[in-house]
Amino acid sequence: MNRKQQQKNNPKEGEDNNLSPSLLKAEKLRKCIACGEFFDRKKMIRLLKNHTNNQIVINPDNKTFGRSAYLCKNEDCLKTAIKKSRFQKALRGKVDENTIEKLKIMIN
Numbered sequence: 001m002n003r004k005q006q007q008k009n010n011p012k013e014g015e016d017n018n019l020s021p022s023l024l025k026a027e028k029l030r031k032c033i034a035c036g037e038f039f040d041r042k043k044m045i046r047l048l049k050n051h052t053n054n055q056i057v058i059n060p061d062n063k064t065f066g067r068s069a070y071l072c073k074n075e076d077c078l079k080t081a082i083k084k085s086r087f088q089k090a091l092r093g094k095v096d097e098n099t100i101e102k103l104k105i106m107i108n
């Protein structure tokens with residue numbers, strides 16, 4: 001009886017149901033690579049290294065996959081991240097000048 005019900009379920013719905021409320025809350029928080037504080041990911045800048053071409057993408061869409069890093073929208077955090085090479089460490093790759101410039105514009 002139970003088995004029949006499970007098969008009926010959409011797998012995606014089943015996935016959502018498996019998430020406990022505490023896990024959902026944690027899902028929203030991301031650690032800043034510069035200051036190490038946790039913030040709501042919606043308030044942060046996300047950087048992602050696209051695994052197919054190794055390009056760094058700022059605030060990628062959900063179809064892009066790779067290693068990602070989060071940064072507060074805070075000038076000091078950007079400076080720290082640049083100075084201490086936090087992008088390179090978090091993304092395991094170089095962040096080019098263009099990307100840095102875009103980040104500066106986004107933060108200012």
Ligand SMILES: [Zn+2]
Nearest residue numbers: 032035072077
């Ligand atoms: Zn920060």
